[in-house]
Amino acid sequence: MAGFDGVDFLRLDALLSDEEKLARDSVREFVSREFLPRIQEFVRQDGAFPMDLVPQLAELGLFGANLHGYGCAGMNNVAYGLVMQELERGDSGLRSFASVQGGLVMYPIRTYGSDEQKDRWLPELAAGRAIGCFGLTEPDFGSHAGGMLCRAVRHGDGWLLNGTKRWITNGSVADVALVWARTDAGIRGFLVETDRKGFEARDMKGKFSLRASITSELFLQDVELPEANRLPGAEGLKAPLSCLTQARYGIAWGAIGAAMACYDEVVRYTRDRMVQGGPLAGKQLTQEKLVFMLSEITKAQLLALRVAQLKDQGELHHSMVSLAKRNNVDIALSVARLARDLLGANGIVDDYQAMRHMLNLETVRTYEGTHDVHTLILGKEITGLSAL
Numbered sequence: 001m002a003g004f005d006g007v008d009f010l011r012l013d014a015l016l017s018d019e020e021k022l023a024r025d026s027v028r029e030f031v032s033r034e035f036l037p038r039i040q041e042f043v044r045q046d047g048a049f050p051m052d053l054v055p056q057l058a059e060l061g062l063f064g065a066n067l068h069g070y071g072c073a074g075m076n077n078v079a080y081g082l083v084m085q086e087l088e089r090g091d092s093g094l095r096s097f098a099s100v101q102g103g104l105v106m107y108p109i110r111t112y113g114s115d116e117q118k119d120r121w122l123p124e125l126a127a128g129r130a131i132g133c134f135g136l137t138e139p140d141f142g143s144h145a146g147g148m149l150c151r152a153v154r155h156g157d158g159w160l161l162n163g164t165k166r167w168i169t170n171g172s173v174a175d176v177a178l179v180w181a182r183t184d185a186g187i188r189g190f191l192v193e194t195d196r197k198g199f200e201a202r203d204m205k206g207k208f209s210l211r212a213s214i215t216s217e218l219f220l221q222d223v224e225l226p227e228a229n230r231l232p233g234a235e236g237l238k239a240p241l242s243c244l245t246q247a248r249y250g251i252a253w254g255a256i257g258a259a260m261a262c263y264d265e266v267v268r269y270t271r272d273r274m275v276q277g278g279p280l281a282g283k284q285l286t287q288e289k290l291v292f293m294l295s296e297i298t299k300a301q302l303l304a305l306r307v308a309q310l311k312d313q314g315e316l317h318h319s320m321v322s323l324a325k326r327n328n329v330d331i332a333l334s335v336a337r338l339a340r341d342l343l344g345a346n347g348i349v350d351d352y353q354a355m356r357h358m359l360n361l362e363t364v365r366t367y368e369g370t371h372d373v374h375t376l377i378l379g380k381e382i383t384g385l386s387a388l
């Protein structure tokens with residue numbers, strides 16, 4: 001694991017600037033040195049994240065990395081994508097931590113927040129001194145978040161929030177929860193300090209997937225909030241959906257990292273593993289699997305790179321992100337399954353990475369718009385007819 005050199009069959013490195021390569025290589029090195037030696041310990045704990053690494057993640061500029069000002073790194077979207085790839089090469093839980101903090105909490109504050117909210121939260125979140133979570137999903141409303149039951153009603157000059165959010169990454173370690181709730185005027189976003197009376201977060205246990213990540217349920221019972229805690233620019237469901245586009249973009253890159261980790265591991269393994277008097281890597285069936293993996297990783301890299309260029313040019317449509325997220329997670333899952341298969345019995349233990357990535361990618365396929373929801377988004381784009 002320590003000697004990971006990436007996967008670059010089409011010499012895409014030549015298309016990257018020195019800054020982009022530096023950002024990627026710093027995170028690659030950090031993941032190999034600080035994170036991967038401890039992943040087994042955290043996966044075995046069922047819903048724990050190495051919180052002591054948060055200051056180092058902040059130091060690397062990984063929180064809100066593609067945002068400008070307020071202590072954010074201001075990376076372009078190629079560099080941002082590459083660092084997401086490297087984080088997920090470690091574990092989807094590690095990339096999720098950065099995606100939620102940056103794409104789902106800092107991005108909406110930066111885009112829809114008041115100056116006071118930006119000044120208060122963004123420098124703290126960028127430095128990792130404050131942790132955020134994003135509460136959109138409810139027990140009965142996931143893909144169709146617009147049906148949410150969580151309500152915010154007027155209460156004097158402020159608001160009273162009631163409802164339940166489920167499957168919320170970092171809920172129990174968050175200092176601030178961005179909670180989306182229905183008001184008489186439609187869906188609005190509220191910044192809820194998690195020490196407010198009536199707010200409770202309980203961790204969800206028993207996950208087979210994303211075990212090195214904290215997932216919580218949020219309970220809001222008569223939580224009082226001042227008007228100053230409402231995001232003034234966020235009106236309707238399009239506001240949380242715009243945040244999801246940011247996070248999905250990161251996932252399109254991150255999934256490549258998980259696939260690269262599995263491919264790298266299994267190429268090494270099959271070279272060393274002897275079957276019937278020769279290396280497993282020398283068998284035709286093995287080579288066919290390895291070729292599939294390399295081809296799909298390479299195509300996913302090209303897709304992500306083009307989407308990054310379009311994002312930097314301000315020409316990225318959300319359906320393009322759907323195409324990239326849907327494809328890259330799908331191929332990463334196929335790569336992980338094939339790698340697990342080639343590892344044989346060794347593939348089912350956590351001394352090897354493939355099965356951990358495979359199980360993580362089942363979540364990644366489901367969250368931030370399921371595979372099928374992205375199919376329907378693209379179907380609408382092609383036909384003009386919504387099947388959602």
Ligand SMILES: Cc1cc2nc3c(=O)[nH]c(=O)nc-3n(C[C@H](O)[C@H](O)[C@H](O)COP(=O)(O)OP(=O)(O)OC[C@H]3O[C@@H](n4cnc5c(N)ncnc54)[C@H](O)[C@@H]3O)c2cc1C
Binds near residue numbers: 140142369371
């Ligand atoms: C580990 C983890 C972390 C998460 N973190 C967060 C977080 O931080 N914040 C947050 O708000 N949420 C989070 N989520 C929730 C996630 O976004 C939802 O699980 C996701 O949106 C899917 O919703 P659902 O689970 O209710 O599935 P459902 O919406 O019930 O979907 C079930 C199945 O039905 C299919 N389906 C849905 N609608 C249609 C349709 N119209 N036509 C055909 N098929 C359809 C789906 O594709 C899927 O196969 C997380 C989830 C997990 C597992």
